[in-house]
Amino acid sequence: MEGVTTLVGQGLYMALAAVAGLGIARLLKRDDTLGCLIAGVLAGMLLPVFDYNTGLRAENIHQLVFFIILPVLIFQSAWKIDPDALFRWLAPALLLATVGVLICALITAVLVYFGVVQSGGFPWIAALLTGTILAATDPAAIVARLRKTGANNELLTLLEGESLFNDAAAIVLFSFVLGIASHSAMEGAVATGEEIAGAGSFALYFAVVFFGGLAVGTICGLLTAITILFLRSAGAALVVLVLAAFGSFYLAEHVVGVSGILSVMICAIVARACLREQEQTYLAHAAPTWEWLGLLFHALIFVMMGLVITVDMFVNHWLAMIVAIVAAIGARGLAVFLVAPMARFVGPPITKNWRLILSWGGLRGVIAAALVLSLPVDLPYWEMVQAMVFGVVLFSLLVQGTTSTRLIRKLEP
Secondary structure, three states, X not given: OHHHHHHHHHHHHHHHHHHHHHHXXXXXXXXXXXXXXXXXXXXXXXXXXXXXXXXXXXXXXXXXXHHHHHHHHHHHHHHOXXXXXXXHOHXXXXXXXXXXXXXXXXXXXXXXXXXXXXXXXXXXXXXXXXXXXXXXXXXXXXXXXXXXXXXXXHHHHHXXXXXXXXXXXXXXXXXXXXXXXXXXXXXXXXXXXXXXXXXXXXXXHHHHHHHHHHHHHHHHHHHHHHHHHHHOOHHXXXXXXXXHHHHHHHHHHHHHOOOHHHHHHHHHHHHHHHOXXXXXXXXXXXXXXXXXXXXXXXXXXXXXXXXXXXXXXXXXXXXXXXXXXXXXXXXXXXXXXXXXXXXHHOOOOOOHHHHHHHHHOOOOOHHHHHHHHOOOOOXXXXXXXXXXHHHHHHHHHXXXXXXXXXXXXXXXX
16 A cells, blocks of 8 residues: 555656656746656655655656556547648658658668777667667647647648657667567667678568557557447547547557557557547547546656756766767768658658758657656666757757747748
């Protein structure tokens, strides 16, 4: 019983910090994420004063992120996209989120490796982990602002759709690379180029995990829609949707052994598409419910990020942070401009102006922060990877986030 009481107290402490962060954001007239980050830093400074332990540990952060936070964030992002608009841009979005993510992750890894290798202790597998984490984009704040100003709906759909599939692909790729890194760490060796090349033998397994997740998600989405139509109750519909978010992940990840993240994403898309005619009846409260759940978990991630940020992180790894920022921005731009011209062969063309918007508007936010927070501390290079990702996320919040909307308005009058 004492453990439950402690857990509730820790959760309330972080939730209060999240609410304080929303208040800070309002006072500063900045994004909620930046306010929650500041609140997390302040909450961390107050811990010694209160003699309080948040209970945040590497082992339980990984479980918290993958079992609770990511399923909600992915389901919420997928649910809010209009299925009809998404279908029009589906092929270009998938192209950017598959080929584009691979290119972005590899270019980032190469630039990071050669940028920080001189300091020693930073192998190729660490660079690949950094690249996969920084391949995940999060333009949600920009999209929210632009939606209020009546921006081009086609552009907003492409931004949201590409980001959604991008996040899912990056998370799957991250899990795959983390498995290789953890295996190498357990054997007491740092992964070499030869070991990484040997990972190619897992290609078939990766394909099964990927497409298996899509199949499980489709089945779960259909079952979710059928159940809601059968129950014919607005309250029951919300219960079923929340259950679908967690259940589709658990079923795929722990019962079938495929990608839980892809399962959650496809479950939401299929259920939303099947229930379009019920949006004003049984699903009238679905959007507000997912909105506040998404806001809560976004806030908690940045509070946790603020709790673990230290001054030493900037003192010891400032050069690596700069390298990561340059690598992340450059890799994203190259990936978009290499892949976007192919879109005209599979769907609507992506104009040059939109390519600039996709490049600079591809912020690193909650997904990147969540993934790097879940890194095991037994990896010898986890601290440097965390510092680099935090540096890129901060740059996104403070620089890209404040300039992207102006760029979009200039390019899309």
